[in-house]
Amino acid sequence: MNTLSYGLLSLLSFAPLSGYDLAQKIKPLWQAGHSQIYPLLVSMEQQGYISYKLIKQVDKPDKKEYTITEAGLMQLRQWVETPAEHPVLRDEMHFKLYSLWLSEPEKAKEMLRKREEFCMSELNRYKDMLKGNEVLREKRGESHEPKATTFGRYLLIRKRIMDMESALQFCKLALEELES
Amino acid sequence: MNTLSYGLLSLLSFAPLSGYDLAQKIKPLWQAGHSQIYPLLVSMEQQGYISYKLIKQVDKPDKKEYTITEAGLMQLRQWVETPAEHPVLRDEMHFKLYSLWLSEPEKAKEMLRKREEFCMSELNRYKDMLKGNEVLREKRGESHEPKATTFGRYLLIRKRIMDMESALQFCKLALEELES
DNA sequence: TCCACCATGTAACCCGTTACATGATTAA
DNA sequence: TTAATCATGTAACGGGTTACATGGTGGA
Structure with a gap:
């Protein structure tokens, strides 16, 4: 569980989203491509912090909609209350x-x-x-x-x-x- | 030659410095440890962008004082005039x-x-x-x-x-x- | 026809962090 | 005596970027 993982949990605590949507939404907050996100979602699902259900679509590819679990919410709540690291700016x-x-x-x-x-x-x-x-x-x-x-x-x-x-x-x- | 390399050249274009001094001076501008800087200095020296002379000291360890070369200055001048990448903030x-x-x-x-x-x-x-x-x-x-x-x-x-x-x-x- | 969007995934690589390693001097 | 400063280096690891891979739909 690194910062990006908690970032994804943060987004999911607000509303259920697919990996694709998460990748779009997280861009303004944290530079990360989908190649980094998909494997993290798999590991967080295995750890029980999130769950997904397959959504079948007709004119678009099927997708996995991820939802935060109770365990995930508890983990996130705990993280939110720990001191934040200093910001890093690369310009x-x-x-x-x-x-x-x-x-x-x-x-x-x-x-x-x-x-x-x-x-x-x-x-x-x-x-x-x-x-x-x-x-x-x-x-x-x-x-x-x-x-x-x-x-x-x-x-x-x-x-x-x-x-x-x-x-x-x-x-x-x-x-x-x-x-x- | 990545951004950090050009950052080091930028510092050296202002005044000659040791690897240790460069590591200190670059901290507020770019997060990077000395372990990243020393190898870069070696490769930039091999490419002819910088040169060094050994400075012997009595009550401190000896050091290498790096100076930017003419080739380094030209390389830097060229880089400074190319468009800057968008800033990346991780908070x-x-x-x-x-x-x-x-x-x-x-x-x-x-x-x-x-x-x-x-x-x-x-x-x-x-x-x-x-x-x-x-x-x-x-x-x-x-x-x-x-x-x-x-x-x-x-x-x-x-x-x-x-x-x-x-x-x-x-x-x-x-x-x-x-x-x- | 070619590009963008939707959707998920893997592999290789580059960059940055942490830890390991050495060793003298000086201030708390 | 414990830590900080000066000074240079290597090695392992984690995180982020780029590229590879697939495939249907819809607009320019």
Whole structure:
């Protein structure tokens, strides 16, 4: 049981999903391909943290819908309350900033504009997620309280939005300083 | 030549350093231990991007001081001008926020307070680095311009400071929402 | 016709972490 | 005397990425 395993459990604690869906949903939170996820699901199923049922589909391939078990929920609850590891950020751009004096200012601006674009699209994605979460909150009849299932998701999305806004602010600042 | 290799070249383009010093200096920018760095230095030396001279010391172990070569500088210059990969952030806390409804609010607050503490200490470290860079800038007689060697470092440190301030702002917001 | 989407899986490889290994000096 | 700092290296392991493999449906 590594961090990714608990991440998958976290997603499943919210709603049952297939391996394919899990791979899509986890992407914004943890870089991991399906090749890593399928074997983990098998081992978690063997350990009794999740179970699946085969869903037969007509115009699409059949799928396995995974559901978290009581044992899985207990395991997850325990993990959630243990201290979180420090975050790890790997950003090539940091090194490219470090060596910026070797670069043509025009190339540097290009890099920052591309980063700006990326952050903007991420920001929009998260803003949509925030709306989606709000819709779900109302559908589930939940209030804006710590015990609501949508509350943590709300905080998480807010965090990602703040991160992206800060990154955008940096790009703007750097581009201005490169202009002068 | 992977990202870490170019990171090491970036540090060496600024000043000659030993493997040990490189391992220390690279930590805030890229998680990597000395066991990864020493073999990379050997292979970069074989490829002619860096060279070293043995420095004999009396009350400390001898060391190898690595210097970037002309070929290394050219390689680095080329890399700096190629588009940067998207950043990768791995933060366990994201999953713990996702599953926050499973946690006692008191435990959640503890997690956020710990994160706050971590970000504060990082922030202070970067603020010191900003001062250090300013001192170096004056010592080198550089102005605040894109071609100055200290300019990219200035931007980088500013970015890390903005990232930390945004993270702190999130902790504050989340703690407030958990309070009510 | 070719690509994207849905859906699951395996194998090889690269990268990063942890542990093993040595050894002197100095501060708590 | 126990730990930390300086200094370099190797080996094993775990995790993440890329590529291989299959196959139907639907849109450009």
